[in-house]
Every structure is written in structure tokens, then in C-alpha cells.
Amino acid sequence: MAEVEVNGGVVVYEWVGPEDGERVVLTPGGRFSKDHGGVHELAEGLAAGGKRVLLWDRPNCGSSDVQLFGQTESHMRAATLAAMLEALGEGPVVALGGSGGARDMILFAIEYPHLVTKLGVWSIVGGTFSSMSLASVYAINELRTVRAAGIEGILKLSGRAGSWADLVAANPRNADRLRAIGAEEFERVFERWFEAYVPKPNEPIPGVSETRFAQIKVPTLIIRGGEKDYDHPKRTSYEVHALIPGSVLIDPPWPEDAWEQATRAVARGQGSLFDPWQQAAPVLLDFIDGRPVAERELAVRAS
Template identity: 30%
Template sequence: MPTTTINGFTLQYDVIGGGEPILLTPGGRGGMAQMRPLAEQLASAGYRAIIWDRRNCGASDVVIDGGVSEQEHNADEAFELLTRLDATPAYACAGTSGMRAMALRGRGVERHGVAIDVDPGASLLLAIRHPQAVKGVLLTAVTGWPVGAQYLAENYYTCYVEAAQRGGMRAVIEQLAPNQAPDEEPFWAARIRENPRNEQRVLSMDPQHFIRVMESWSAFTLRESYICGVTKEQLAAIRVPTLAIGGGDDEHPTYVAERVTDVVPGAEFHPPVITALERLRLANRDFRDDAAPAVERMEELRSERTLAILLQFLARVGSGAAKPPGGQPAVADVAYQW
């Protein structure tokens, strides 16, 4: 897998297809593998899809340094990566696989498809901090203040602060985040498994330094702002085509996407791709032994609809390279076996 060294540490990335560049950043702290199916679909539609493991994600190096927030680091490093790949300006799209809001972890349910939900920080901050590098922003199932911000802070930062205070960096490696099931691999242990160099990086770290940086990154996420550390004034300064798709769940409330489109000039809002009725049906099914087929079908449906929306938007605002499918399948057109 290709790698590049930025500011002394290694980032892993891959490029699929040719055409207008789209940087695909996983939501949460996911790795680039979960974006590969979407990248392949976009490449088939005529785009150059760039996927990457951010710092502290996937197989890239663990880097805990201060100065700015983790999201701002991500934005700056995304700009450097795009520049090195001669891929500016690019569309910035963030997402992850899975339906986190349905709390299906630990029930033997495998995720499928390319469902997309987002911590909007990286893509928005890339457009804000490096506007010359971005030709459009695609935000789907946007998370934000207050529930989403609290969720991010607890699962990405504060739980590991408590672990470091309790048992140093070895305890950090062993710590499960609140959103993880007991049988899941701890986040930092996974970073070591995917990149063995990270074991020495983590264990040699001063716990007090780690705590200070984690607390500052958490504070950025929780600070009073319009969306997850991004101010209303910063959003209003964005001058590229922007799409925001509502999430429709507690972690990704639809009103957050609506707030984005209220402020970003000319931004387009799209309602959630999964209806409230569909969510209710899945929630009812979730507690039965045969939940897996329903979850799989929901993921497939979410993937189909989201891809159609993205391609239709890109075809409208771009050079016309996209080959959108026949259109988003209507809810009534989909036969469910509930």
C-alpha cells in the first residue's frame, strides 16, 4: 500500500481510478478500508478516488501532538497529501461504514455496504483552512453539537485520559471506548496490530503529555461553536458547492445538516436516506434472532441511496464525469422481508 511521510510520520493511502479527484475521509476514527467500496464505485463513475488513513487511524502512525486540534491536523495533512498527489482542487467527502446509532455491536451482526455517517470536521476544516485545495464538500449524516460532540469527546478522548491517569500508556492500549462492545478490540491495540511500529510510539509516550493533548482535543470538540468546533463565521466563508445529508438519528440529528445549509452560501440539503419508519422497523427487528438480514438490507439500501445522491450532486456541480444511476430508489419501491 502506498505511504507518504508528513511532518516525520507515515500516512497510508491509496488512489483508485482517474478523473476529478475526490478525497474520501472515513467518519469517526475508521480506517480507509471501509471507504474502499465507495471509492471503487466512484472510480467506476469516472472519478479519481483517494482514500487514506489519518494519523491515529488504520495503519498510519500514532501521533499525539498539540498546537491544534486533531481535526485541524487532519485537514492540514489532507492538504499536504492532495498536494503531493497533484490532486488539488478536490472534492472533500467524509464517511464511514455502519449504522452506529442502531447500537448493533456485540450482537453478531456484520456490517455491509457503504453507508455513510460523518464527523464533519476534517472536510469542513480542509475547505476552511485550505480553500484553494477544495472544489466541493460532501457531508452525509452530519454529527454535531451537543449530543454528537459529547459522543465524540467521550469515545475519542476522555475515556483514554481516564485510562492514562489510572494505569499509564499500557492501560490506554487496553482501554475500550464506551461505544465498543466487550468482545471488540480496543482502539489503540488495533493501531498496534495494523502498524507494529505504533507499539513503541505509544508505550514510550509520557502519559502526562498524552493527557494534556487528549484534553485539548476534547475541548476543541466541546467548545461552544456551530458544529463540532467549527464556527458559524467559518462556515459562512466557504465558497464551494456543498451538500449536507441529514442523519436522522441521535448521533447525527438532521437539524445539524440543516444548520450547515442555512449558513454555507448555496449549500444543498438532502433529507435522511433512511426514513423514520424504516429505522423503527429495524429497531423492532434488532432484538430478534434474525436481525442480521434486516441490517444487511438496510445497509445496502443506505449505500444505494447515498451513492445516487452523491453522483447526482457531483454531476450537477462538476465537469459531468459522473454517470449517476437511474435515481434514488423510492421507499415504496423497496420490498422488505421484515
Template identity: 30%
Template structure:
């Protein structure tokens, strides 16, 4: 590992058990933030497009796979699944996206939230020497992966997608959850109200410097970014999946492994549409309980998906091995 304060080269990939007491190039003492979380996974960070991104790499060698959880949740929920996949000869890159977990809060209205996340991941992968890599995720993480495929095909080996999101009900509910509620909070109580909200209070707990970043954020600029992100999200109601048109999906050349959800936000129909439109794809509909389209869960069952992780890891490992062999 190389320190980022004096060495001009990007950081070499960190792997489980590779934490060093000093920079391997200049012998400078490494910063204290290269610690381990409760799962025993190393937690370095990188400066990505001006934003400090908390990340971890699981595995000792092989191609890189970047996985991202749903919503704006931190990466910790994917550690066990990542270990199971990495055991097959891969390295899994996990990271807290901006405005998630222990990474910086930062609001960039130059594109949709998922476009910003995709560009961040590409830059992080470039810094770590991980490109081209497999990219995947669940729900919002799957949207990030699709956006990454659309914007950075040169940095992509393949896609691992589960719990894909689509449809009017999903768009209406999630646009309010991710954006609408924060627009209302900011208008009523300014950035203090945002800092006090459940999600951003968790971001402050995970990285205390986020409190100052939030409280010094111009409230009108914040509202403007959230409004732009919400508008982009609402445009997706009539698309096959949130964030991607038929033409976008048709243009993806990388192989893709899709796993269908079984709730009204992550419908099996959405996964089937995506699998039909992505040319080199395979679809699995039996990882969790298979339900008819008129009997879907109203909310996704976290424990059901947690229990399905061994099966999910087996499916992904088999797919990855086929792609690598061919």
C-alpha cells in the first residue's frame, strides 16, 4: 500500500490481511484510518473527485468485483456475501457511496444521483488499479451498476444485478423517500433539519466531519440538487427499469447475471424485461420465494435475502467462472 500524501502513484489494491505499518514506497507511517471494522475488513479511504470515499477490498487475488447495497445504506451488509464470492478467486471492492455510511456528504447536481455514483466508482476503480471490473449490486446498487455500464463500458467486465427496480409504484415511493422528504425538511428547517434526519444523522455518526459539511452547505443549493435528482428519477416511470431505456439496455455488451426480486418495488417483471433487453444475460427467478405478479410482497424481506446469500454467491460464482473461462 502507498500513502496518498506523498506518493504520486495510485494506491495499490488492498486485500484482506495486507495492512502494512508503513508506505511500501516511502516508508511514511500510514494514516490511522486504515483500521478494521467489526467484520474484520480493512477500511481505507480514497479521495475521489474531491470526496473522501470509505472502501474495503475482500479477497487475496483475481479479478475485481464492485458490489453496492440498496438505498443509501453502508456497504457492511454485503461483507458476508462478498467473502463467499471472493473465496472463488476474486477480489470484491465495497465502498460507501457519497452521502452514505462513512464517506463524505457531497451534493453534485451535474447528473442524476446514480450517474454521480457511477462516475465515483469508475474513478475509485481506476485509482485502485481494478479496471476493468465486474460491477453489481442490489436495488439502488443495481441502478448504479447499470449506469456504470452505460457510462463506462471500457471499465466493465460484467454485471451482477439483483432486486432490480421498475414501475410507477416504485418510482413514486422511492422518489419521495430519497428526495422529496429532504426537500420538505430543508425548506422547513434548513440544513439543521437535514443533519437531524435519521439518514444524515447516521452519516454524521459514521464520519463526524459530515456535520460541518452539512451545516455549511447552502440550503438553496441543496434543495436545487435534490429537485434535479428527483426529476431525473421521476422520468424513469415508463422505462423498463429505473434509469435505463430499452436502447440503453440493448447497448450493454458485457455479460450480465440477473436475480429477480419478489416485491412490488423489485418486481419479477422488471428483471424479465432487463434480461430480455440486455443481449448477453441470464436470469434467475428462484433465489428467494417465487411469487406470482399479483401476490408480491409489499416490502422486501431482508431476512429472506440474507438467508439466500449462499445460493446467491453460488450463482454469481458460477457465472463469473463461466465468463472468465470463455
């Protein structure tokens, strides 16, 4: 593992795979670390295909420094990744991401097109239930807590993976960083970030207007959501596909109910939400290397 300081905060990262391999960035979802189950396994699968995979703890994830800026948390992460690649003298890269990482990488491709050669995303969040569920998980608790207990309450906020208490435990420097931000600024930023999760008719995914998707000009692969995956609706995959010219939409390489199975397993204290992702390595390698994926494509294509 290594560290780089960008935008006033330290980002923890590591490379997996041969040094001369094509550069790929792999971004997980939620506020989960690069070390969350399933992430390294997918990276190793890509590395076995000759890729040099960058894994990173995004701001407010894992061992990196907490940061609060940007229109949304995903905008902040896209800006951080761009600054990190430039600081490391890397790029352009293949941008891959699932769940919240899909949103991060979509915004990265829109905002920093010079740093992206291809885009691959899956488990995309969108729609009323999915978006409002994220609001409850990643913004409402923060707003309730900071208003009731100030920044010291945030330091102790726990109860789920990726909580602020976890971030302080993983990186004690984050306690001082949060205190320096203070309750007033923390609340102000989270009010803005919360608003992104309020469903809007012109935003297929939280915080991203439908007009912006046409700015993505690179080859794009979308792995659609499962048949009854309410957290990553099938419908949203179709919407994003329709909005990115020339994108390819494929059936998932895992079972239709893989997310539901993983969720139940985690509730039993087993495995990780991202365990199914390693099954995507073959199709992602086909996509990156320009091999045909026609046999996996759905009938619907972007015009």
C-alpha cells in the first residue's frame, strides 16, 4: 500500500498486477474500503489477464483521510481520483466501478474525459426506492446526529460498515480532521449531498442530470441490475444505456438474485456484498481487450 496527498488529504492506494499492464481503476461502492471482500478478488482476476489494477480508499472510505467538498460525494471522489492519477503520473485508465463506485466512475468519465479510455459499470443505483435508501444510509443519520450531538456525535457514529467511527479507528488522524471541519460545515455539506439522493425526473442516477451522459464518448460496458435487485434496479441500467451513445448492455455474469443472496449472507455474518463481482472478470477482460461480447449483449442498444 502507498499514500498520496491530493486536495488537502491523504489517499491510500495500491497496485495489483504486472507493472507493464494496461492501467485499470477499480472502485467499489458505498463507503467501503478497497479491502472489502470481493474487491481484491476481482482485481486479481483482472491482473491474471495482464492488467495493472489501481485500488484506492476513496475519501471517507477505509484508511484515507475524510474530506468534505464537491456537489456530491461522488463528484468529490471523481475529483480526487483525477488529482491522484495526475500526481502519480498515471493515466489515462480504464475506469471500472460497481454500485456507488459506478456512479463515481460515470462522473469521472464525464468530468475528466482525458483520463478515461473505457468505462465499465454495474449495479447502478437509481429510482425512488434505491436513491432514498441511500439517503437514509449515507446522509440522514449524519444530519440527525450532527444536529443533535455535534461533531463529537459524528466521531462516534457507528452501526454499519464504513461508519465514521470506523474511519476514525482506521485512521486516527480523521478525528482531528472532522473536528477541524466542525459541525456547521459538516451539516452544510451533508445537506447538499443529501439533496442528490432526492429523486428527480431528469436524474437517472443521484446527482447526475440525464443531459450529461452524452458527454461520455469512450467505449462503455454496462452490466445490468438483477431482475429483482431493488437497490440497483434493472430499469436504471436500461436508462443509463439509452443515454450513453454506443454503450453495450449485457446480462449479469452472476445469478439474477446474487445481490439478494449476498445481502442475506452478510446478515448471517458471512461473506461480503461484493463477493459476486469476481465473476465479472472474464467479461470485463473481453471488453477491455476489445474482444467481442456480442453473445452477451441484450437486444436493446443505444442508438
